[in-house]
Amino acid sequence: MTKKILMILTSHRLDCFRLTMDCLIHSKSLEKFEQVVLLLNGVVGRHLDYVNHLIARHPDVNWDTIAGPRGKKEKVANLQNECVRRYPGRLYFKIDEDLFVSEGWVEKLTAAYEAHKDNANLALITPVIPNNGAGFH
Numbered sequence: 001m002t003k004k005i006l007m008i009l010t011s012h013r014l015d016c017f018r019l020t021m022d023c024l025i026h027s028k029s030l031e032k033f034e035q036v037v038l039l040l041n042g043v044v045g046r047h048l049d050y051v052n053h054l055i056a057r058h059p060d061v062n063w064d065t066i067a068g069p070r071g072k073k074e075k076v077a078n079l080q081n082e083c084v085r086r087y088p089g090r091l092y093f094k095i096d097e098d099l100f101v102s103e104g105w106v107e108k109l110t111a112a113y114e115a116h117k118d119n120a121n122l123a124l125i126t127p128v129i130p131n132n133g134a135g136f137h
Contacts, residue, residue: 011041042070
């Protein structure tokens with residue numbers, strides 16, 4: 001089985017990030033990943049303090065952090081690309097700070113990937129339902 005990496009992008013919504021992390025912890029999702037990489041998009045102050053406290057509170061999780069300046073598009077892509085550079089050849093899961101998952105989401109996405117991995121047109125399997133045209137694309 002391919003090793004799994006979870007990337008979690010967080011920037012300015014500490015309230016949502018806390019809820020997302022609560023969902024991941026309580027659903028026992030984090031333990032299903034070889035590495036949990038926090039993509040810190042301009043994270044400072046109380047938000048950064050929470051990140052550090054979270055890592056210290058859960059030493060059983062293989063954490064990594066990648067930090068960069070806040071922004072969209074290229075700024076986010078740079079964080080993601082650094083994760084792929086550090087952990088090549090894995091199965092990558094990427095969520096944002098405001099995605100609330102339920103139990104079994106890792107297995108369901110993995111099964112969807114396995115069922116379609118030979119499809120040359122497959123680019124992305126996501127737990128997100130797009131709510132606008134930009135999200136769809």
